[in-house]
Amino acid sequence: MLEAVTQGFLYPNEVEVLWSLLIVLYPYITGLVAGAFIVSSLYHVFGREELKPVARFALVAAFSFLLFACTPLLFHLGHPERAFNIMFTPKFTSAMSGFGYIYTFYLIIVALEIWFVFRPDMVRLARESIGLKKLFYSVLSLGVFDVSEKALHLDHKITTFLAAIGIPSACVLHGYVGFLFGSLKSNPWWSTPLMPVVFLMSAIVSGIAVLIVSYAIIMKLRGKTVDSGCMQSLCGYLWGFFIVDVTLELLELISMGYEGEESWAAISQLIGGRLQFSYVVLQFIVCSTIPMVMLGIVSLWKLKESTRNMLGIISSVLLLIQVLAMRWNVVIGGQLFSKSLRGFTSYMPQFFGREGLLVALILFAMPFVTMYIINRILPYWEKE
Amino acid sequence: MNADRRKFIKQTGWTLLGSGILVSVSSFFPAAGRAMQKGSAHELYGFIVNTNRCIGCGKCVEACKTENHVPEEFFRTWVERYIITADDTVYVDSPHGAVHGFKDTEVKEKIEKSFFVPKLCNHCTEANCVQVCPVGATYTTKEGVVLVDEKHCVGCGYCVQACPYGARYIHPERRTADKCTWCYHRVKKGLMPACVVVCPVEARLFGNLKDPESRVARILREERIGVLKPETGNSPKTFYVGLDKEVR
Numbered sequence: 001m002l003e004a005v006t007q008g009f010l011y012p013n014e015v016e017v018l019w020s021l022l023i024v025l026y027p028y029i030t031g032l033v034a035g036a037f038i039v040s041s042l043y044h045v046f047g048r049e050e051l052k053p054v055a056r057f058a059l060v061a062a063f064s065f066l067l068f069a070c071t072p073l074l075f076h077l078g079h080p081e082r083a084f085n086i087m088f089t090p091k092f093t094s095a096m097s098g099f100g101y102i103y104t105f106y107l108i109i110v111a112l113e114i115w116f117v118f119r120p121d122m123v124r125l126a127r128e129s130i131g132l133k134k135l136f137y138s139v140l141s142l143g144v145f146d147v148s149e150k151a152l153h154l155d156h157k158i159t160t161f162l163a164a165i166g167i168p169s170a171c172v173l174h175g176y177v178g179f180l181f182g183s184l185k186s187n188p189w190w191s192t193p194l195m196p197v198v199f200l201m202s203a204i205v206s207g208i209a210v211l212i213v214s215y216a217i218i219m220k221l222r223g224k225t226v227d228s229g230c231m232q233s234l235c236g237y238l239w240g241f242f243i244v245d246v247t248l249e250l251l252e253l254i255s256m257g258y259e260g261e262e263s264w265a266a267i268s269q270l271i272g273g274r275l276q277f278s279y280v281v282l283q284f285i286v287c288s289t290i291p292m293v294m295l296g297i298v299s300l301w302k303l304k305e306s307t308r309n310m311l312g313i314i315s316s317v318l319l320l321i322q323v324l325a326m327r328w329n330v331v332i333g334g335q336l337f338s339k340s341l342r343g344f345t346s347y348m349p350q351f352f353g354r355e356g357l358l359v360a361l362i363l364f365a366m367p368f369v370t371m372y373i374i375n376r377i378l379p380y381w382e383k384e
Numbered sequence: 385m386n387a388d389r390r391k392f393i394k395q396t397g398w399t400l401l402g403s404g405i406l407v408s409v410s411s412f413f414p415a416a417g418r419a420m421q422k423g424s425a426h427e428l429y430g431f432i433v434n435t436n437r438c439i440g441c442g443k444c445v446e447a448c449k450t451e452n453h454v455p456e457e458f459f460r461t462w463v464e465r466y467i468i469t470a471d472d473t474v475y476v477d478s479p480h481g482a483v484h485g486f487k488d489t490e491v492k493e494k495i496e497k498s499f500f501v502p503k504l505c506n507h508c509t510e511a512n513c514v515q516v517c518p519v520g521a522t523y524t525t526k527e528g529v530v531l532v533d534e535k536h537c538v539g540c541g542y543c544v545q546a547c548p549y550g551a552r553y554i555h556p557e558r559r560t561a562d563k564c565t566w567c568y569h570r571v572k573k574g575l576m577p578a579c580v581v582v583c584p585v586e587a588r589l590f591g592n593l594k595d596p597e598s599r600v601a602r603i604l605r606e607e608r609i610g611v612l613k614p615e616t617g618n619s620p621k622t623f624y625v626g627l628d629k630e631v632r
Contacts, residue, residue, distance in 0.1 A: 009476040011503070011550025012459045018541045018554060078539015078559030085519040085538055096518035096542050185616055186512060186548035339550050340632045342476055 008343025017335045017347040020355040022072035024331045025363060027177045027199060028324055030069045032367075034174040034200065035207010036062040037110065037166055039234070044113075044163040050229040054215050056380040057371075059117060061211060062170075063110045064370035070103065071363050075354055095176075095183050102176055106169045113162040115142075116155045118378045123147050125378075140377075174203040181330060188263035189270070189334040194252045198326075201245035206323035208238045209316035214368075216313050222381070228305055232298070235312040239295035242319060246288050249326065266341040274336050274344055279329045287322030291315035427527045429566060429621070430593040430600045431577075432609070433502050436626040437587035440465055440500035442485040444579035444588060449483065451567060451578035458553040459483075460564040461504040461579055466630055469493040474630050501631050502588060504579070505530065505551040505564035506612060506620030513543035513552060513561075522561065528593075528621055529568050534560040548616050566590065593621070 004015050036058045042048040043055035051058075074080045087100035123145050126137035175196040181187075182195025212234050219226045253271075256264060271279055294315045298308050337344050350356040375381070440463055448454060448461045462481030467489055468474050475491050482500075489498075507530045513522050514530060521537035524530050532543075537560035544552040544561060555562040567577035571590070575581075580588045591600035603609070603625065610627035611620040624631075 009464075009478070012462050012478055012481045013544075013550050013553040015457075018544055073540075076540075078541075078554055079537070082519075082536070082538045085521075085536060089519050089536070091517055091520035093515045094518040094542070096516065096540065099518070180542075184516070184546055186546050335545075339548055340476070342474075342632070 005346040006343060008338070009340055010338040010343040010345055011340055014335075014338050015345055017332065017345060019331055019335060020076065020347075021332075021349040021357065021360050022076045022355050022363075024324070024327045025360050026069065026072040026076075027174075027203075027331070028206070028327045029065050029072070029364070029367065030177050031174055031199070031203030031206045031323060031327075032210050033062050033065040033069060033106075033207065034170040034203040035205065035209070036065065036211055037170045037207070038204055039208055039211055039237070041163040041167050042237070044117075045160055045167065048233065050227075050233040053227040053230045054211055054234070056117060057215065057218075058211055059110070059114055060371055060374050060380050061214065061367070062207075063114055064367040064374065066103075066107055066110055067370060068363060068366045071366070072360070075359055075363070095180050098176065099180075102169075102173055106166070106173050109162055109166045109169055113159055113166060116159045116162065118380075119144070119155055120147050120152065121378055171200055175200045181334070186339060187334050188256075188261065189267055189337070190330065192252055192256075194248055194255075195330075198245070198248045198252060201241060201248060202323045202326055204241045205238065205245050205319055208234060208241065209319040209323075212238065212312055212316040213320065214371075216309065218381070226309055231309055231312055235295055235298045235308070235315070238312075238316065238319065239292075239299045242288075242291065242295065246292065249283075263341055266337045270333060270337050270344065274346065275329055275333050278325050279333065283322055283325040283329055287318045287325060291318045291322070426592075426594060428593045429507070429527050429529055429571070430591065430604070431504070431507070431566060431622040432589040432600050432603050432625060433504075433622060434587045434589070434625040435499055435501050435628070435631075437585045438463065438500040438502055439585055439587075440482060440486050441584065442482040443582045443584065444502060445481050445483040447578040447582040448564070451570075452565070454562075455556050458555070458562070460551075460562070461502065464501045464503060464631075465489075465498070466501065466628065467491050467498045468496050468628075468630060470496050476630075497628075499626075499628065501624075501627075502579075503549065503551070503612075504622060505566075506549055506618065506622040507566060509619035509621060510617060512546040512548065512616065512618055516542045516546040518542065525568070527571075529566055529571075530563075531565055531568060532561045532563065534558055534562075537561050548613050548618070 004017070006015060039051060040055050040058035040062060043051040043058075074083060077083060084100075086097060087104075090097035090100070092098070119141060122137050122141035124147075126134055126141055126145070129137060178196035178199025181190040181199075182192055185191045212231070215230075215234075216226055256267060291314075294311045297303070298311050298315070303311070332347050335345070336347065349360070351358055353359070442463055445459065445462055452460055454460050459481040462478050464476055464478045465482070465486050466474065466476055469491065470493065473493065475489070477486075479486065489495075507528060509528070511522075511524060511530050514524055518540065519536060519538055521533045522530065522543050523533065534555075539554055539559045539561065541554055541561070544554060552561055552563045554560065567575070567579075570577060577588075577590050580590045589600055589603070591598035593601050593604065595601055604623060607625050609623045609625055611623055612627075613632065
């Protein structure tokens with residue numbers, strides 16, 4: 001790690017930033033899960049038919065992100081080989097101790113939902129193929145080959161039920177990640193009851209945004225056109241959730257400033273100094289204002305399809321950066337000032353190394369590789 | 385099964401489930417003053433720092449490093465120097481934790497007051513670090529000492545973030561949380577913590593709060609004392625004599 005540039009007084013153990021880039025990535029990936037799952041549930045539970053083209057993809061995306069949500073933590077832990085202590089010897093006074101259970105529960109729900117949604121495909125593929133491939137799909141379908149109308153109807157009912165449990169679970173999972181930070185009274189930049197809600201809303205925003213961008217790219221690669229109603233609807237939801245998200249983010253800041261507690265002097269210096277680019281410029285000015293206006297135009301005016309898609313995609317890319325910047329500003333920002341409130345340190349991630357940029361990029365790419373592999377096994381675009 | 389019996393079983397089930405949830409939820413919240421009563425009947429350790437006495441020599445920091453093999457860039461204890469000028473500007477420093485003491489100040493303005501404040505783990509009664517450790521590796525002994533089980537700690541760093549005093553760090557070789565133990569290994573043999581032993585001016589005192597004849601208990605009874613960041617609700621057992629409002 002590069003030597004930290006300090007200013008003012010820090011407690012001597014605070015010079016090095018402990019929670020690194022990977023701890024920024026962890027809530028970011030977890031957030032993408034929540035958003036993608038909500039989109040899939042809007043179709044499966046709330047019957048938003050216009051989202052059908054991305055419903056299966058959204059579910060697979062949620063599952064893929066979920067599979068890798070914990071990996072940044074494992075790379076960060078001092079003793080990853082003891083990671084399961086959190087489930088075997090949990091201490092329930094700790095907000096962190098519930099993570100293993102909440103995560104596992106949610107993973108099971110999403111895996112089950114995927115199985116039920118893709119069951120007819122598994123059965124079809126098992127019937128159509130021969131040899132090892134046939135065996136593979138038969139095992140995947142757990143030997144259940146009943147695809148009668150009655151069976152499919154039951155599948156649909158179960159899927160709806162799972163999605164209905166999945167929504168609160170997704171909210172709990174991500175609200176919980178926010179609580180991990182929001183409940184730490186030692187840190188005035190983190191300690192706010194708004195934190196879980198802000199995390200949840202930004203999670204949904206990033207999840208919808210990643211679907212829009214991926215959907216557009218995949219359709220382009222497949223030489224197909226983007227479904228107009230689906231895109232319009234996704235942009236509308238993105239706009240709505242983002243309005244709530246950015247309002248809460250601003251509310252949090254305004255409350256802190258207006259209350260003007262002892263810590264405000266340090267926090268205002270942090271915002272005006274070390275976080276000026278990532279917080280003021282990136283998170284608010286560039287990546288909030290522009291998408292807010294663009295998505296407003298997309299949602300309120302009737303535009304040419306290509307213009308609408310372009311605005312939607314640009315907004316989504318900016319919002320993906322906005323949420324990443326927000327995670328950075330929370331996680332890293334909270335460690336840049338001393339708990340003595342008298343000084344600041346700095347952080348610049350290394351490129352190589354266990355917690356470096358390269359590892360972060362590889363970990364972030366893994367869910368997309370997983371989506372590709374799943375598509376090879378259970379093509380989720382075929383039926384549209 | 386008749387209806388009455390079924391109703392009884394159902395109600396008992398709900399009651400058990402309800403009480404289970406209630407107990408687990410209540411254990412999630414810290415109980416003010418609860419831990420003061422836990423611990424053995426005869427021993428509850430406490431630490432007193434007299435800031436009026438400290439001369440900033442840094443012998444305590446050096447002794448602690450030697451006794452506990454503390455890595456060079458981290459500190460289980462350190463000393464801060466406060467310089468407050470006539471226009472109320474506060475200068476604070478602690479070069480290398482003051483392991484080599486302090487050089488003359490470079491502050492040019494008129495100095496109103498100046499003093500040294502030794503810092504260490506506060507071994508809080510309602511320790512935030514104990515509350516947040518997800519695996520129970522950080523715990524409080526029956527004598528009120530907060531320790532880390534390095535064989536169980538996963539090295540997540542949550543306790544480091546939760547400590548409002550900056551008293552914890554992740555040990556670079558062991559990759560687990562580390563901090564002041566009040567030299568528990570010495571104390572259990574009837575010795576004093578290393579920093580207390582080497583302090584030439586008795587700015588650091590350690591003893592049994594439950595023994596009314598101990599010096600720490602007497603000072604707590606007779607002097608005006610303060611604790612660091614009382615607003616966090618952590619109830620420290622490291623007490624300060626002569627604590628200035630600028631000290632955090």
